Each structure stands twice: as structure tokens, then as C-alpha cells.
Amino acid sequence: MTENEKLAELLFGDVKASAQDMEDRYPQRDLPAGAKVTRFAPSPTGFLHIGGLFAAMTAKLASDKSGGAFYIRIEDTDKKREIKDGVSELLKGLGSFGITSSEGVISYDCEKGIYGPYQQSKRRDIYQVFAKQLVSSGLAYPCFCTPDELSNLRAEQESAGVNKGYYGQYAKCRELSLQQIEKNLKAEKPYTLRLRSLGDESKKIVFEDLIKGRIEMPENIQDIVLLKADGIPTYHFAHVVDDHLMRSTLIVRGDEWISSVPVHIQLFGCCGFKVPKYAHIAPIMKEENGGKRKLSKRKDPEASVSYYLEKGYPKESVTEYLLTLANSNFEQWRTANLNEDIDKFPFNLKKMSASGALFDLNKLEDVSKNVISKFSADEVLFKVLSWARENDGELFSLLDENKDYAKSIFSIDRGGKKPRKDIAKWNEVKRYLEYFYDELYNESYELPENIGKNEAARIIKKYLEVYSHGGGKEEWFDKIKDICLPLGYTPNIKEYKESPHLFKGHVGDVSSVIRIAVTSRKNTPDLHAIMTLLGEDKVTGRLKKAIDYFKEEI
Numbered sequence: 001m002t003e004n005e006k007l008a009e010l011l012f013g014d015v016k017a018s019a020q021d022m023e024d025r026y027p028q029r030d031l032p033a034g035a036k037v038t039r040f041a042p043s044p045t046g047f048l049h050i051g052g053l054f055a056a057m058t059a060k061l062a063s064d065k066s067g068g069a070f071y072i073r074i075e076d077t078d079k080k081r082e083i084k085d086g087v088s089e090l091l092k093g094l095g096s097f098g099i100t101s102s103e104g105v106i107s108y109d110c111e112k113g114i115y116g117p118y119q120q121s122k123r124r125d126i127y128q129v130f131a132k133q134l135v136s137s138g139l140a141y142p143c144f145c146t147p148d149e150l151s152n153l154r155a156e157q158e159s160a161g162v163n164k165g166y167y168g169q170y171a172k173c174r175e176l177s178l179q180q181i182e183k184n185l186k187a188e189k190p191y192t193l194r195l196r197s198l199g200d201e202s203k204k205i206v207f208e209d210l211i212k213g214r215i216e217m218p219e220n221i222q223d224i225v226l227l228k229a230d231g232i233p234t235y236h237f238a239h240v241v242d243d244h245l246m247r248s249t250l251i252v253r254g255d256e257w258i259s260s261v262p263v264h265i266q267l268f269g270c271c272g273f274k275v276p277k278y279a280h281i282a283p284i285m286k287e288e289n290g291g292k293r294k295l296s297k298r299k300d301p302e303a304s305v306s307y308y309l310e311k312g313y314p315k316e317s318v319t320e321y322l323l324t325l326a327n328s329n330f331e332q333w334r335t336a337n338l339n340e341d342i343d344k345f346p347f348n349l350k351k352m353s354a355s356g357a358l359f360d361l362n363k364l365e366d367v368s369k370n371v372i373s374k375f376s377a378d379e380v381l382f383k384v385l386s387w388a389r390e391n392d393g394e395l396f397s398l399l400d401e402n403k404d405y406a407k408s409i410f411s412i413d414r415g416g417k418k419p420r421k422d423i424a425k426w427n428e429v430k431r432y433l434e435y436f437y438d439e440l441y442n443e444s445y446e447l448p449e450n451i452g453k454n455e456a457a458r459i460i461k462k463y464l465e466v467y468s469h470g471g472g473k474e475e476w477f478d479k480i481k482d483i484c485l486p487l488g489y490t491p492n493i494k495e496y497k498e499s500p501h502l503f504k505g506h507v508g509d510v511s512s513v514i515r516i517a518v519t520s521r522k523n524t525p526d527l528h529a530i531m532t533l534l535g536e537d538k539v540t541g542r543l544k545k546a547i548d549y550f551k552e553e554i
């Protein structure tokens with residue numbers, strides 16, 4: 001037995017499985033050539049950043065487009081960052097925007113797939129196997145330095161003006177003899193396990209990032225920590241072991257990890273693993289005071305995915321918008337394929353912005369209005385009900401009580417060639433349909449500038465004389481036209497434009513007043529459809545109320 005093997009037994013005597021056992025336990029995936037295996041690997045902090053959703057979507061798309069696999073792994077090695085229900089919150093956020101998977105963590109207490117456990121806190125034994133292997137091949141060693149010793153070292157390096165860290169001559173536990181280590185262990189001194197870096201700073205590692213292109217960096221010389229004092233792996237070590245054994249072929253993650261790639265490539269090599277491909281995503285940016293900055297969890301409510309859930313942006317809208325950020329050719333594709341399923345878009349990792357896409361809520365609103373305008377009334381009702389169930393009990397009850405009525409409301413101006421684009425998110429719906437429900441409706445009239453209150457009362461009174469329920473739109477409109485001339489308005493807009501001095505206004509003004517009397521709005525979808533739905537009693541009642549109001553005001 002070599003000294004290193006003795007050390008490995010001393011540190012990991014109870015670890016019986018070998019690296020080969022692990023290779024056998026987690027076989028290569030049986031996938032066609034070129035199929036990408038990707039994952040989303042969040043920490044269960046409960047907070048899902050829109051950039052996290054963006055990364056997850058990107059990873060899933062990359063695998064879907066290649067006929068590969070995508071799974072969700074929970075990186076819970078940092079217990080300080082974990083919150084109760086963090087996993088459920090994360091999965092809820094992801095699932096609400098279509099990021100689900102049949103492999104990996106499915107709910108806080110359930111996972112699927114043969115490459116598990118998919119939660120790092122449950123993989124302790126697996127990390128130990130590779131830690132032991134590294135020690136026995138002389139590539140890792142225990143470090144007994146205390147936090148105080150390490151901060152003294154940093155101070156010493158700072159005053160000497162040399163690079164900080166645990167490396168080379170500064171890595172004092174590197175050369176501990178087996179006897180010294182044994183003594184420390186007997187004295188129950190806590191220790192971390194460090195990599196014995198064989199890196200050479202004057203040499204470069206080169207890799208081809210699928211988003212950023214070719215990257216060159218000096219090799220890593222730091223003896224980084226692999227296992228913390230409690231035996232829990234660091235991100236670096238867990239990333240390498242997990243992504244190897246779960247057979248990931250492409251690592252899609254935030255570009256804050258780029259600086260760690262030399263460590264990761266080195267670790268893959270030390271463990272004898274093949275290095276996967278990397279695609280580092282630039283953070284989502286926000287414009288501010290003419291400059292750009294990262295969308296911040298602390299400053300920007302829209303940084304959190306829960307923001308979109310609470311406001312009620314449909315998942316289709318958010319996905320569609322994120323795709324415009326992901327691939328600059330998406331909008332062009334959408335214009336050419338107006339009604340095509342979004343899954344048909346030929347997403348391309350290589351077309352991702354290397355420097356960070358700019359997030360724009362107004363643009364999201366526009367995209368969402370478009371997306372919602374294409375939903376059927378049934379879809380809208382279903383989605384609004386699901387949103388309202390959690391976010392607006394009053395709206396939920398109103399819609400749920402009479403679903404046919406609600407569906408008829410959502411059917412107005414929908415389904416034709418030019419559907420109305422007036423809802424961007426579900427929290428606007430209540431206001432949108434206020435005038436259809438007495439429970440929500442409060443009159444508040446605002447007349448067009450060219451029409452006084454007295455005049456409004458006259459118009460409505462006249463209309464009340466001819467109004468009758470039922471009949472088609474043409475008949476309904478004819479009635480409005482009929483009252484125009486007696487009131488001093490022309491039913492013909494063209495005529496008004498030619499000789500405005502001959503009339504008080506045109507049919508548009510008359511119907512505007514009627515619209516305001518019935519709905520308290522200057523703009524609504526098709527008024528005939530609205531009045532038909534409201535029914536005779538309600539319409540008559542509202543017209544009378546408006547007459548009284550305008551008269552009183554005179």
C-alpha cells in the first residue's frame with residue numbers, strides 16, 4: 001500500500017464502494033449521437049430569479065431540440081442559504097412557466113430517474129468515493145488550517161503583494177506526513193479536504209463556450225476545498241461528480257461561473273472524467289439612467305419569477321418574451337409564423353447574446369397582449385379562473401358562478417382576424433369586465449370634451465325611446481343612426497368631415513355617449529355584444545341612471 005492509499009484508508013476507511021462501482025451504477029445514457037443532456041441545478045433558496053428561469057428554459061430547449069434529456073437537480077450543500085419549502089417554491093415557479101421534467105426532483109419529497117439521488121444532500125456517500133480516490137492517487141489531502149490561520153495567511157499575502165489563496169508554498173498542509181495527519185485526527189482536529197493542484201499558472205486552459213466562444217484562462221493553481229469540514233462537498237466538487245455521474249453533456253449556467261472553469265476542467269481531469277461542454281449565459285440586464293445593470297433581486301421586483309405569477313402573466317407570454325431575449329431571430333420567426341406552436345421555433349444556443357439581453361417590461365406587456373389575443377374564450381376563462389383561485393377570490397367566485405356568462409364576455413371581439421389586444425395579464429381582468437357585474441360596477445362618467453352634460457342627457461333620453469333588446473348588430477346600429485339627425489348629428493362620418501359646421505357631431509359621438517352611459521368607459525369592445533350580454537333590464541336601468549346623473553349635474 002502506498003502512503004497515499006494508507007491516507008485514503010485512514011480518512012475514508014468506511015467507504016467501500018469504488019469509482020468503478022459508481023460508473024457501473026450510473027451507466028451511459030442510451031441516446032442518439034448529438035443528443036444533449038442538460039440540467040437546471042438551483043439552490044433551494046426559495047427565490048427563483050427570472051434569470052434562473054431563463055437559464056432553465058435555455059437548458060431545456062437545448063436538450064429538447066437535440067432529442068436529449070433534461071433534469072432538475074437540487075444543490076442544497078449550503079444549508080445556510082436553504083429555506084423551508086424552498087424546493088416546492090422553486091418547482092412551482094419553474095412548473096408555472098412550463099419548465100418541468102420527468103427526471104430529477106419532481107416535488108420536495110419525490111424524485112424520478114435512475115441517476116439519483118438528485119438532491120446533493122443525499123449524495124454524501126457518492127462524493128466520499130471520489131474523495132477517497134483522489135486521496136489515494138495523491139491528488140487530495142486533508143487541511144487542518146483553522147479559519148484564523150487562513151485569515152492570517154490572507155493578510156500575510158496581502159502585505160507581501162502576492163496572489164491570495166491556498167497554493168504552492170502557502171499550502172502548508174500539503175506536506176504533512178502521515179504521522180502528523182494521524183496525530184491531528186486523533187486529536188479530533190477538524191479538517192477540510194483539498195485538491196493538490198498540479199496546475200501551472202504559466203499554462204493556459206482553452207475551451208469553446210457554446211455562447212461566449214473560445215475562452216483562454218491560466219490553469220488553476222489553488223488547492224481548492226473539495227469537502228468542507230462537515231464532509232459536505234463544495235460546489236466545484238459536487239458539480240464535477242454529479243454532472244459526470246448523471247451523464248450531463250452540456251452545462252448551461254450563469255456566467256458568474258466562468259472564472260471557475262479552470263478549476264472544473266482540472267477536477268474533471270483529476271477524477272478521470274470527460275469534460276462536458278459549457279454554455280455560460282450572460283445575466284439579464286435592465287436599462288437605468290441611460291446605462292445598463294443586472295436585474296437585481298434586491299432592487300427590482302420583476303427580478304423574481306413570483307412577480308409574474310402574482311400579476312398573472314400567462315406562461316405562454318413569459319416564454320414567448322424570454323425567447324425574444326434568447327434568440328434575436330425569434331421575432332422575425334414569429335412574424336413569419338404567426339400562429340405556429342412555439343415549440344417549432346428552431347432555438348439555437350449559438351444565437352444567444354454573449355453580453356446580456358436587456359429586459360423590458362413594456363415589451364413583455366406587448367408580447368403578452370398578442371399572446372392572449374390568440375387564446376380562445378375557453379382558454380382565457382380557464383386561465384383566469386386558475387389565476388384568480390389563488391390571487392383574487394372575489395373575481396374567482398363571480399366567474400365561477402356563471403361560467404357561460406363569463407365565457408360570453410371573453411368571446412367578445414375574440415377569434416376573428418383582428419382580435420382585441422387589451423389584456424396583458426390576468427390582474428387586469430377584473431377591471432376589464434367590471435361593467436358586466438353589478439358587484440364590481442360603479443358609475444363614473446367622463447364625457448368627450450365636445451359634449452356637455454345637458455347634451456348627453458338629451459342623447460341618452462332619445463336613445464332610450466328607440467332602444468329595444470335583441471336583434472342583430474345592424475339593426476342596433478340603425479337605431480343609433482336614426483336618432484342622429486333629430487339630435488343635430490349626422491349618421492355619416494364622411495359628411496361630418498366635409499361640413500362640420502352643419503352638425504353638432506356625428507354618429508360616433510352619439511354612440512360614444514351611449515357607451516359611456518352603459519359602461520362608464522370611453523373604450524370598450526363591441527358595444528352591441530356588450531349590451532346584448534347585459535340584457536334589457538340592466539341596459540335600461542343604466543341608461544336611466546345616466547340621464548338622472550347628467551340632469552342633476554346640469
Ligand code: GLU
Nearest residue numbers: 041042043075239252253
Ligand atoms: N447551484 C448553482 C447556482 O445556483 C448552479 C450552477 C450550475 O448550474 O452549475 O448557481
